[in-house]
Amino acid sequence: xxxxxxxxxxxxxxxxxxxxxxxxxxxxxxxxxxxxxxxxxxxxxxxxxxxxxxxxxxxxxxxxxxxxxxxxxxxxxxxxxxxxxxxxxxxxxxxxxxxxxxxxxxxxxxxxxxxxxxxxxxxxxxxxxxxxxxxxxxxxxxxxxxxxxxxxxxxxxxxxxxxxxxxxxxxxxxxxxxxxxxxxxxxxxxxxxxxxxxxxxxxxxxxxxxxxxxxxxxxxxxxxxxxxxxxxxxxxxxxxxxxxxxxxxxxxxxxxxxxxxxxxxxxxxxxxxxxxxxxxxxxxxxxxxxxxxxxxxxxxxxxxxxxxxxxxxxxxxxxxxxxxxxxxxxxxxxxxxxxxxxxxxxxxxxxxxxxxxxxxxxxxxxxxxxxxxxxxxxxxxxxxxxxxxxxxxxxxxxxxxxxxxxxxxxxxxxxxxxxxxxxxxxxxxxxxxxxxxxxxxxxxxxxxxxxxxxxxxxxxxxxxxxxxxxxxxxxxxxxxxxxxxxxxxxxxxxxxxxxxxxxxxxxxxxxxxxxxxxxxxxxxxxxxxxxxxxxxxxxxxxxxxxxxxxxxxxxxxxxxxxxxxxxxxxxxxxxxxxxxxxxxxxxxxxxxxxxxxxxxxxxxxxxxxxxxxxxxxxxxxxxxxxxxxxxxxxxxxxxxxxxxxxxxxxxxxxxxxxxxxxxxxxxxxxxxxxxxxxxxxxxxxxxxxxxxxxxx
Numbered sequence: 001x002x003x004x005x006x007x008x009x010x011x012x013x014x015x016x017x018x019x020x021x022x023x024x025x026x027x028x029x030x031x032x033x034x035x036x037x038x039x040x041x042x043x044x045x046x047x048x049x050x051x052x053x054x055x056x057x058x059x060x061x062x063x064x065x066x067x068x069x070x071x072x073x074x075x076x077x078x079x080x081x082x083x084x085x086x087x088x089x090x091x092x093x094x095x096x097x098x099x100x101x102x103x104x105x106x107x108x109x110x111x112x113x114x115x116x117x118x119x120x121x122x123x124x125x126x127x128x129x130x131x132x133x134x135x136x137x138x139x140x141x142x143x144x145x146x147x148x149x150x151x152x153x154x155x156x157x158x159x160x161x162x163x164x165x166x167x168x169x170x171x172x173x174x175x176x177x178x179x180x181x182x183x184x185x186x187x188x189x190x191x192x193x194x195x196x197x198x199x200x201x202x203x204x205x206x207x208x209x210x211x212x213x214x215x216x217x218x219x220x221x222x223x224x225x226x227x228x229x230x231x232x233x234x235x236x237x238x239x240x241x242x243x244x245x246x247x248x249x250x251x252x253x254x255x256x257x258x259x260x261x262x263x264x265x266x267x268x269x270x271x272x273x274x275x276x277x278x279x280x281x282x283x284x285x286x287x288x289x290x291x292x293x294x295x296x297x298x299x300x301x302x303x304x305x306x307x308x309x310x311x312x313x314x315x316x317x318x319x320x321x322x323x324x325x326x327x328x329x330x331x332x333x334x335x336x337x338x339x340x341x342x343x344x345x346x347x348x349x350x351x352x353x354x355x356x357x358x359x360x361x362x363x364x365x366x367x368x369x370x371x372x373x374x375x376x377x378x379x380x381x382x383x384x385x386x387x388x389x390x391x392x393x394x395x396x397x398x399x400x401x402x403x404x405x406x407x408x409x410x411x412x413x414x415x416x417x418x419x420x421x422x423x424x425x426x427x428x429x430x431x432x433x434x435x436x437x438x439x440x441x442x443x444x445x446x447x448x449x450x451x452x453x454x455x456x457x458x459x460x461x462x463x464x465x466x467x468x469x470x471x472x473x474x475x476x477x478x479x480x481x482x483x484x485x486x487x488x489x490x491x492x493x494x495x496x497x498x499x500x501x502x503x504x505x506x507x508x509x510x511x512x513x514x515x516x517x518x519x520x521x522x523x524x525x526x527x528x529x530x531x532x533x534x535x536x537x538x539x540x541x542x543x544x545x546x547x548x549x550x551x552x553x554x555x556x557x558x559x560x561x562x563x564x565x566x567x568x569x570x571x572x573x574x575x576x577x578x579x580x581x582x583x584x585x586x587x588x589x590x591x592x593x594x595x596x597x598x599x600x601x602x603x604x605x606x607x608x609x610x611x612x613x614x615x616x617x618x619x620x621x622x623x624x625x626x627x628x629x630x631x632x633x634x635x636x637x638x639x640x641x642x643x644x645x646x647x648x649x650x651x652x653x654x655x656x657x658x659x660x661x662x663x664x665x666x667x668x669x670x671x672x673x674x675x676x677x678x679x680x681x682x683x684x685x686x687x688x689x690x691x692x693x694x695x696x
């Protein structure tokens with residue numbers, strides 16, 4: 001209970017069985033009149049009467065018996081108007097004597113100041129103390145008493161009572177404040193404990209003097225792979241958590257603060273995690289401790305590295321695509337000029353043989369540009385139903401010639417495997433790259449195993465690779481018993497321009513191209529290898545839906561010579577910004593009877609169309625041209641003027657790229673990929689024109 005503040009006037013209780021005594025107390029304490037001697041004595045006693053309580057501030061209540069006095073005290077106490085002082089007579093027959101009365105009064109109000117008034121020596125002081133107990137609230141006043149003595153006691157004891165009340169109130173306030181702050185501290189500790197346990201950031205508390213763990217949260221145990229029993233009471237050195245942290249660990253033990261300090265943390269299974277460490281000195285039970293916050297940033301760093309790698313791939317891809325595009329224009333002219341020259345050259349002559357070498361080199365160069373475009377994702381796989389086992393059967397003789405006699409090629413696959421949706425040329429390229437890499441890993445000979453099998457990937461197995469998913473797959477496996485690939489570079493081997501071969505022995509594009517092609521087939525590549533134990537590459541390709549059938553290959557006109565099948569007399573408008581290709585086409589088309597009008601860009605082609613009166617049967621246009629008008633823009637504009645105009649788009653990219661661009665392709669337009677040969681160019685023109693004639 002909070003004691004109430006002292007209130008004026010001060011209340012005094014007189015308990016005496018003699019009524020005249022009550023009158024005497026009233027005269028002394030309340031009605032002093034003009035008693036100058038009393039005032040002088042009071043002034044002398046208290047020095048400064050202005051600061052002492054005035055006499056008429058007392059309120060006096062009287063009781064003739066102890067029981068009556070107790071009743072008055074109880075009512076006053078319940079009303080919140082307690083008595084500060086009681087004058088109690090020692091003998092009050094027939095009721096309680098003074099000792100019993102005081103005992104009862106103190107049971108109700110232990111703070112009550114009491115003066116025992118007695119004319120007898122019934123009780124000695126020691127007997128009184130024995131009866132009531134030692135107390136500084138008790139004084140004996142002998143009768144007859146002096147008025148000034150009574151007044152002195154009244155002032156002194158009521159003042160004492162007031163000060164005691166103030167002190168009790170202050171102590172109550174202090175106790176309440178301590179309790180409030182204790183509750184706040186207890187709440188804060190509970191919140192800290194809850195936040196510490198629930199925090200997703202690994203946290204720990206360590207003693208500074210011995211580095212032992214005092215407490216850890218579940219996130220810390222999950223990150224490190226430790227159990228609570230393994231950690232509490234042990235030092236980090238015993239758990240070998242910080243392989244590179246001696247310098248900064250010593251600083252933390254001295255009370256240093258860390259703010260997002262980068263470090264390596266070794267988990268229980270030996271893995272290293274990248275973390276940021278922050279520490280804060282704290283005290284627990286007067287012991288110096290450190291609170292650690294350990295933020296695992298391994299995944300974030302991996303994502304950042306993937307972003308950097310993606311940006312690098314994009315930059316290199318743009319460069320490769322630009323080179324391949326320009327190179328394809330040159331190869332188009334080289335291949336066509338070479339093939340036309342071969343037709344006019346006598347077989348068996350030195351010139352004929354040389355031209356065949358040039359033709360072969362052109363084909364190899366075309367394969368290289370195709371690889372660049374695949375790597376840069378500017379060349380897409382054109383998927384069609386195929387039996388992968390049949391594709392492998394067809395290229396096995398070529399693969400055996402390629403690897404040489406000192407390496408054995410073992411092939412194994414069953415009949416009846418499901419089909420896939422694939423690009424035959426690109427998948428041949430995948431097998432060729434993997435077999436060549438296997439050959440180069442065995443300079444002293446060895447064995448290459450080429451296998452094909454069917455498998456089902458379950459949902460529980462998809463963690464094996466980021467691109468893995470459940471379903472039915474064909475697995476193309478290429479294994480060797482060569483030098484193997486160290487674990488630390490197994491992810492790098494798929495990066496562009498990375499090679500484990502010596503200078504001049506590899507482009508660094510092979511496995512990057514393999515991964516790109518396989519991704520375009522909605523599959524993935526898994527690598528298993530270790531130094532000295534060979535390497536196993538497994539290509540997972542999704543099986544085609546049940547009921548997929550192979551497409552028939554047309555053979556119409558196969559028995560006719562190219563010159564006869566491809567001739568025509570139609571008018572063709574050609575838009576080509578590359579001078580070499582444009583000049584080559586100017587020579588080629590007249591040889592086969594076509595009337596060719598050539599333009600170097602879109603606006604030039606529009607001018608030629610207007611000059612010729614719009615009487616053209618077909619537009620052959622490059623897709624990418626200068627002056628703000630692409631081949632698609634040109635074709636659109638001319639078809640708006642001549643709706644029946646047929647269009648062939650020539651590009652170094654793939655047809656699928658056109659469908660993914662911001663500009664939609666021309667409806668019904670054919671696509672001719674560079675570099676092309678004369679027969680493929682002329683066949684595309686003839687087929688487009690004949691299809692139009694048949695439709696009309």
